[in-house]
Amino acid sequence: KMSCCGLLTVQKQPVPLKSIEVQLEVRDHVATVVSTLNYENKEDKPLEAVFVFPLPGDAAVCHFSATIGQTQIIAEVKEKQQAREEYDDALSSGQQAFLLEESEQSPDIFSLSVGSLPPGESASIRLEYVIELAVQADDGLRFCLPAVLNPRYEPQGASVQVTSVPASLVPYSLSFSARVSSPRPVSKVESSCSLDPLQYLNTEQTQATVKLAAGHKFDRDVELLIYYKDAHQPTAVVEAGQASAKPGTLMGDPVVMLSLYPEFPQSVMSSVSSCGEFVFLMDRSGSMGSRMNNSESHQTRISSARDTLLLLLKSLPMGCYFNIYSFGSSYEHIFPKSVEYSQETMEEALKKVEVMDANLGGTEILEPLKHIYSQPCIPSQPRQLFVFTDGEVCNTKDVINLVKKNSGSHRCFSFGIGEGSSSALINGLAKEGGGHAQFITGTDRMQPKVMQSLRFALQPAVVDISVTWDLPKGVSVTALSPPITTLFQGQRSLIYAQLTGQSSDAAEGCVTVKYSLAGHPSQNQLHFSLKPEEDTGLTVHRLGARTLIRSLEMEEREHRGQQDGGVKEKVVELSVQSGVSSSFTAFIAVNKGNNKPIEGPLVHRDVPVPSEFKIFVLTTMHFFKGNIKSAMKRPPDAPLLHDAPQPSRDPLLQLVSLQKASGCWVLDPALAAALGKTSEEVEKPKPASVGYLWATILALIWLHGFKMDAKEEWELLAMKAVSWFRAQNAPCVAECVEAGNTLLGCAVQRDVLGL
The missing domain is CATH 2.60.40.1730 (tricorn interacting facor f3 domain)
Known part of the structure; x- marks a missing residue:
């Protein structure tokens, strides 16, 4: 208790x-x-x-x-x-x-x-x-x-x-x-x-x-x-050592902090991979029933999570595999093991997502993770794990260690939902799982952040990462950060290193990050001055020490019980x-x-x-917010916030929910309603015999014409629709686009649609 x-x-x-x-x-x-x-x-x-x-x-x-x-x-x-x-x-x-x-x-x-x-x-x-x-x-x-x-x-x-x-x-x-x-x-x-x-x-x-x-x-x-x-300029800060500390020690030498933003070649980025095993792990503990923030008008965390799963499932590429787990005090999964993504499996999953509620009690995340990792990986379908939780668990270190142990077989993307989610848990999952962490609080919509992580997950994995230093004679470098294991387009990587030895004030250093991306060798370079900045208050030294202390602590936990007592002493000495x-x-x-x-x-x-x-x-x-508490105390069968009248569905999500797994839309009354038209209005201008093509063009024009402010949410599923469309080799594209613009009152150019 x-x-x-x-x-x-x-x-x-x-x-x-x-x-x-x-x-x-x-x-x-x-x-x-x-x-x-x-x-x-x-x-x-x-x-x-x-x-x-x-x-x-x-x-x-x-x-x-x-x-x-x-x-x-x-x-x-x-x-x-x-x-x-x-x-x-x-x-x-x-x-x-x-x-x-x-x-x-x-x-x-x-x-x-x-x-x-x-x-x-x-x-x-x-x-x-x-x-x-x-x-x-x-x-x-x-x-x-x-x-x-x-x-x-x-x-x-x-x-x-x-x-x-x-x-x-x-x-x-x-x-x-x-x-x-x-x-x-x-x-x-x-x-x-x-x-x-x-x-x-x-x-x-x-x-x-x-x-x-x-x-x-x-x-x-x-x-x-x-x-x-x-924001994406790489930078380097060299900080002078502490005058009272002995040269050669971490505090006595200068320490450099590099912020790198690798830029990948456009050719590689445009070929988004269409394979992967996507496993979504959703928190359904009682507190997910509370609002995204203090205001009553906001949706609950769980309903925001349901909308997010809808967008994710629509955006997955054909030919990949997926499964959805949910957890509280116990856990459930939609399929006994990951299944191939198709219209049938997508529909079955969405039916179950629609009825997901915040009714599974506590936040017990270790068991479902063990179950996911016990499933054999699918050859040539890299595993990508998405974890959504608002929780704080008191076994944070065990959870992060489990992810680290399995880091060779998957990437982990984590999302902290609502205020009070543990930064140690969310950042630790992503860091040890080679993925990316996002925090969704207050009025943020969850969707843009999650779709960005899906774009990262679809980026080819960067392998063979190495960092090489080119420094003047007499200056040597000791890395304080663990080796970089993941890089994503446009994401920052921080590196700390200790510089030992003397150099002139005019001296320069250079660091090169080499890596292989989708089989292509690439590299990024940063030149920087070795002249230390004064009055930085030893901030960089302390962060460098912290980074080294954290990796040593991790090592100590892995070897606990083996006769290597030296690591703990090293941590105490550094600290x-x-x-x-x-x-x-x-x-x-x-x-x-x-x-x-x-x-x-x-x-x-x-x-x-x-x-x-x-x-x-x-x-x-x-102190704790009353609503979270009442959600925790509620008996499992008590009604949730669901009995409140549901606000009418967001028109964007309504349109998205009608898209087929292959990427196309079907011409039917539901699509007409989502576009704000009657069935007759939509049927009448349809060029001969192109039902699916016409419906798909209308959906794409509507997205570009009315929902550009939410483009990051629908961009991937629109790309999928365009790929489907191109595969149809339709003869009358220009005519369809013109008729669609006239019907919807838009002026979206054909090349903007990617057609």
Whole structure:
């Protein structure tokens, strides 16, 4: 059983947290986040409190300090067991202490123990972390400050009870400001929350500040999307080492960060592959019944997911294989094993998709994944797995390890739906599965992002990737990033490396990425100056250290139990040297200046959680939305949000749902209705004996004439329709296009349609 009390302690005392201030500094693709948490002990006894809160999964925590009254204590990174013992010793000898550590189960959960805060005393805790910003489908860089710590499902159907606290009762405030600078102009910054207008700091518009509008209630994630002009320029940042560190060590040498955007030859990209085994794994846990965002008018997550599956199934190429799994506490599949894609199998799958509901309980993702991987692969049909979930699981590391173990046999594309989906889970699935991750929150439509990932999945797999360095004599390079295993057209790859040795300020380096694509050898090059940038605050070093620490931790988990004790020591050494957190270390701060014996016993605030969780969840700093909870508590047969009157179907989806698997449309009353015409109007101008051809041309003209703003959603299925059309060798194309334009009131040119 895992019980969490929103913002109340066990004895129903209010949380001693007063306010949170967050400052974000974004430099190009990298962000430094400084959070200050202000506490006050309002009880009449000394307090020990444990807070559990989420950070982005790939954040590198690099500074932790506490200020009590006039005293500031800066934490040091130590081996975890040693840190815990020092914390206990400090408390028992009457000293104040603070301990910050990463959860054993998931790298994006931290617990903070605030020990021995005297009655009436205030403490402010400062936490700094650095993070790479992920590139979204539309080239926006995404930063997310998680507000909601969803209860993590534990395997074996543990029940979850949560008391939620409405936003109006949140006793603490959040202030949030961001400063963005880049070599390229900042074109816009968008957010899921209301922002004050963007302020540019210079005429080139390469520096800007933005902050949250006043009165923000921390009732949801704060998500920022940052857009630069010419986002696809490759860049290199060389950062000077730390003056106090020894040359030759990671912190003492310069570190380079490269952002690469491989561009593939057009000839290869136009030949989209028409084979593959597409496996879709859909979350149907209770919380998928809640809305995409806080507004009542939005559709539920599950209905958005159903529309998305419709588009995916219509866009698959003839001759491929597919299957659809869905999961909650248990899992189901539509076919016992993947079947060939045809009109019959597509129709059978869509019938089952239409009745899918959010009625399968918890988020138990490990078992369906094991089942998918136990199926033999189909020769010359590369397996592509699409995972859709809004969930947080507490066995994140096990799930990601399973995907990694099978990374040789498939690519994994992941989608985090709604606020609060775990970035560690979603990014980890895609990273270890050689695919791509997308987050769909708030008012985003799911479809464009998913269709972009399908386009990636249809790209030929890039193989034989190698990175070679050309550096001046006397300079050597040590890679800090694991080898690149996947590349997608127009997607960023980041590489970190340590540069050892001396070079003149004018010296240049060059890095070449070579790879093979659909049998063609290709390469991309980037030349860069070796002169280090000053005052970058060691951000690049810390991200490089974090990258290396993460790959070593992965290696340690794979070899656990074998006699290779060296990896853990290496991680601890790196973590202590760079000041970056890891799963084997913790931040410990002890206030040695205060040895007054403590009056009366310490009040310890915590809520028991399962032993494998290894942390006390006291008051989570975050609270849960009532609707998610009610969805979890609902008995399996209770009615879902489906009984509400369904809004009329989106005309685009209505037209798409009529397309045949081969790509064509049939001339019938349903098509006429979708085009907003009567059967007679559609039949009358039809050139002789071309029913399917005429219907398909009408559908294509309608898409180009009325739905260009949603082109990324229907582009693949239109390409399929055009291929079908060309194969018919129709004689009277020009005449059909002209008649179709006249009927629909459009002016779409024949070459635009691809005919």
